[in-house]
Amino acid sequence: MLRIEHLTKTFGEKVAVDDLSLHIAPGEIYGFIGHNGAGKTTTLRSAVGIQSFDSGEIYICGTSIKADPLACKRQIAYIPDNPDLYEFMSGIKYLNFIADVFGVPSDLRAARIADYAARFELTDDLAQPISAYSHGMKPNPSSGSTPRPPSCSRA
């Protein structure tokens, strides 16, 4: 599902990620552990296509993120460590915005929003502005906005 081959990323003279290779299969839960500055976030940001890298390759479901970043981005969801979301939107507006961008049809999105909101106990708060959400609630709309459960399916 995610294959990283010889990833190297530098910031000026600092080598943030040095020749990293790994392969994560579908259904696998993979955790990154490392000291500060080890390159965990850099690797993740490169893998989701929001940061370029110097050398190596990253494949999402067999597609190179360098060659076709949009196709890769359609397959994955990214939740950063800081829950920075559009605070001016309500939870439901944010979910609909993401659904529009990912091209999720109306009926399907309604069903998914109902399902995930119930799972995250967010249903009653969907109309609230995200700025009113507690710190712990903020990643939830992010998680719920995953267009589909992560798996390798061609868009």
Add this chain to the structure above:
Amino acid sequence: MVKTLLKKQFAEIFRSYFYDTKKNKARSKAGTIACIALFVLIMAGFLGGTFGAMAFSLCSPLVAAGAGWLYFAIMGVIAILLGIFGSVFSTYSGLYLAKDNDLLLSMPIPTDKIMFARLLGVYLMGLMYAAVVIVPAVVVYLLTVPFSAAALIGCIVFILLLSVFVLTLSCLLGWVVAKLSLKLKNKSMVTVLISLVFIGLYYFGYFKAMDLIRDLIANVAVYGPTIREKAYGVYLFGSVGLGDPIAIAVCTAVVAAFFGLMWYLLGRSFLAVATATGASEKVKYTARREKQRSAATALLKKEFGRLTSSANYMLNCAMSTLLIPILAVLILIKGPVLVDTLNAVFGGTGGAVTVLFVTALCTASAMNDTAAAAVSLEGSNVWIAQSLPVEAWQVLRAKLRVQMILTMPALLLASVCAAVMLKAPVGETLALLALPQITALFFALLDLTLDLRHANLGWTNELAPIKQSMPVAVAVFGSFGYSIVLAGLYLLLTPPFGAAAYLWIFASVTAAAALLLYLWLRRKGGKLFMEL
């Protein structure tokens, strides 16, 4: 304890002189000195000079008419207004809604000590602004009247009482602003409307006050005794500056009583206001089927959502949307009179009136500059747009479209009104319709390009990208420069080929520049956005 808090308070107030928040590093010694020198120049040189000149014009006639108390009353009221204007928002943000309120309140520090340190900061801010008026006023007075100990003491007491009174009023108004802002959280449209009403009232009050002061000076013999009789408090307030012992005693007692009351009320409510979150009434969610939109529409809707969520953004970057239709109406009503005046001045230069109207419209169009802050306003949320499965250009185009939608239809309306009113030749009329549109497009592209190249995503207060950034400054001053060149070249050169050809040449040059910016944004802009 208080000393430590004061040190922190002063470091916070004067931080911008020593630390560049945009570059996130300490300023150089020269930079700090330049910042302080600029501030002193503006406060003491410009503002102090203006009020000093005003004091010179008021002092002699009023003192000669035996109404020195009226001089102090007038200057005192101006000082109070300026002091409050300067410190009320720092009271709001520094006393009631300071970011570190939670941190300090969680420490073993008595609440009244936190309050005292914060109040001292507010006092200094109020004193600084009030001093710009009252210090020149006092100096001018002491130079005008023969020196006496009573006058000197009166002036010193006047400054002290006035500054404490400003502090008291600032605390009261700061509390009102804090309460209002919590009530109006997520109600930015209401905030915009309230702000517009206040701006309107301010200008109305300003012009009325100037007339009133002129009238007072001209008829001081009539108004002086009347005010003294009907508003004795004002007379006493002004008499403090003259060193009148009774006025000093009464005013000191009144100011002390107000300050004591404020301290008591603040002590009771400080904790509640400082820790208020402004939680609004919960909105009930009702599930409903949402129509599926295209990604481009979703991005545009998101940009409009960002704009309408922020009163600051709307007031600073989108006011022309409201002002241009007003300009259109004014063109129809007052246009003919203005045309007569312009013809009288530039009668010899054919087509000058059309060129000047086009210039006015172009200037108005460039005052909308949402795109100059749109990229920076992504702030820490930029990862969302970057991780979406859309081309970066689509994100940028949505930002561009907001400015165009806000500006171009309103501008077309104003251009049509100007065309109807001017009844210029066909070539000039077409240029009148086209050039402002092309200019609006050019400035939208320029604003976006500048913000993309100089994006500030690390802001902690959204006013930094909205008001204090280089792209916004260039957007505003660049439009002035554009207008000066547009009108100035025509009036200086009076080209033999006429106004229509001149305007079309200018339109072509602007369109070519806009095309270059568009191509750069399409080819390089997206990549740059992804690397932010």
